Amino acid sequence: MRCVNNLPGIAAAGGITADDRRAVYCIVNKTGAASILEIGTHRGVSATLLALALHHSGAREKKLVSVDVFDVNRENGSGQTPAARMKAMGFAGFVEFVQADSVDHLRRCREKYDLIFLDGDHRAPAVYREIPAALKLLNPGGVILLHDYHPGHRPLPVDANFYPGPSLAVEKLRREGANITALPLGTPPWNPAGQPSTLALVLRSG
Template sequence: MELKKKLFKQYWLFLAKKKLNKIKTISTNANNLISGSGIDLKGIFGDAEIAKQWEDAKETLSKFDFPATSGGVNKGDRKALYYLMCKFKPASVLEIGTHVGASTFHIAAALNAIHVSKGEKAKLTTVDIVDVNFGEDRPCLKFDNQPSPSEIMDKMNFNFVSFVANTSMAFSESCQDRFDLIFLDGSHDSNMVYQEIPIALKLLTANGIIVLHDYFPAMKPLWQDGHVIPGPYLAVKRLVKEGMQAHVMPFGELPWETKLGSKYTSLALLVKN
């Protein structure tokens, strides 16, 4: 069984590299990306004031449950995203990969708390390759009584959230907006992430933030199940090799549980050198 798993991992890695090698070199400009100097991730996730904001938001966030089996961002990662939002206070956010809306809801709740409830403007645009709200293959249909992402936003009166059913590439071609924070959690194929990061860099406002999900440093397992998704790591590695003036800051271990009894997360920041 162990040999079978090992061979499967090697084959998956082979396919990821093969897909990536088929893509022509893409130039990048990281000028708008936030600098990594001065960012203290441990300080952010240990911040007492943000912890109070999280406690104040618990009643709102508990209104909807997202099963661990839904494939949505796990509870610990959702909390980390909320903390990140409270720290940097972006007013415009782009999410690539809506799925069941777990991260969408937490990002929207944070925007509401830090901006909308104070009379300030905010917006969240979330993009998915399928119609997560009305499509026949929408993810919420797989789970009993799970409301669609748009139903969740309607019930919360989060009318600053926009849903787009399209590929990230097609969306970017017509997008005129710019975003303070971009969360990349769509396809994790190396060839797709390699193309999405340069796009995200172009859509950023000055000192903008890019958050990566399922980033496995050096392609090593983070949890006891030994599972690794190589795409984001391979994509960043090639972009850096080709001159991207940026590097990754993995969140590492959080002060709270994430999954499989662990506190480790695959969330990471892409920051300017």
């Protein structure tokens, strides 16, 4: 897992934790995903890891589309923009940034993806609408990766950022008959003393 946490500007840009950066990289690597849709660009930390994993995969037809409701590439003095980082790393050719609301984008999108990473609006009503729309955009064998999934809607032992929305949304969808299962990633094997991850794979269960 080369240089996943040593990328220039990544630690300072916030976003997903160092353990989750590794996990995201591994998921792309192990699933062989070549087409990825991300909801929630923010400062582009997870987008950079997704792009790095695609780059290392050697896939010829690779693409990453990263969506945010804000214009994340507007210069605002808070460091390198996501688009500038992609360009500096040589990834600009297969990465696209879209400014849109997640549900609007998911519902009007006509592309299919191997991996859809949901890390945008963490409130239950939004995630409840995002998941079914994302399921329709998956290639066969494709998976959704959900961030801030708290099993049982409980905060982690040490967790300043507690978002019950994603797990509440999954539970409501399942109660209503959606054929999905959430698989929380749990404690990262490379950091057994660390916090459990709040990443979860959402798969069709049948």
